[in-house]
Amino acid sequence: MNEILAATVVERESACLPSAAEMLPAIDRAINSLRRGGTVLREGEPWPCRECGIGEYRLLFSDETRSLALPKRSTTGQMPNVAALYGRENTTLTVKSYACAACGSLKTFWWPDEKRPDAWRPPRKKPEA
Numbered sequence: 001m002n003e004i005l006a007a008t009v010v011e012r013e014s015a016c017l018p019s020a021a022e023m024l025p026a027i028d029r030a031i032n033s034l035r036r037g038g039t040v041l042r043e044g045e046p047w048p049c050r051e052c053g054i055g056e057y058r059l060l061f062s063d064e065t066r067s068l069a070l071p072k073r074s075t076t077g078q079m080p081n082v083a084a085l086y087g088r089e090n091t092t093l094t095v096k097s098y099a100c101a102a103c104g105s106l107k108t109f110w111w112p113d114e115k116r117p118d119a120w121r122p123p124r125k126k127p128e129a
């Protein structure tokens with residue numbers, strides 16, 4: 001919903017979408033997200049835990065991405081050293097992990113090449129002092 005408002009409620013006409021046709025994909029996306037019970041994910045902000053309903057998911061390991069190695073099952077008997085395993089492009093994912101301190105639920109998101117996935121919102125701008 002905020003995505004739609006940001007594209008339509010603007011100070012300058014030039015910042016607005018040129019026609020309703022350009023807004024349709026954003027509306028479809030918002031409707032699908034609402035139907036599926038999606039959560040707005042924003043960098044730097046916790047979100048409520050659906051497992052316990054008590055805690056919030058918060059980023060683990062400060063604000064850095066981590067590497068997760070997923071070697072092929074067929075190669076587990078011939079494991080290379082750790083540096084070689086994490087240096088291979090076809091076995092390593094760049095991820096951010098979040099945990100709920102109340103129930104221990106973990107969520108891990110793939111951030112290819114450390115880029116924010118499309119469904120994530122950028123961090124809010126901090127008010128200037």
Ligand SMILES: [Zn+2]
Nearest residue numbers: 049052100103
């Ligand atoms: Zn929880």
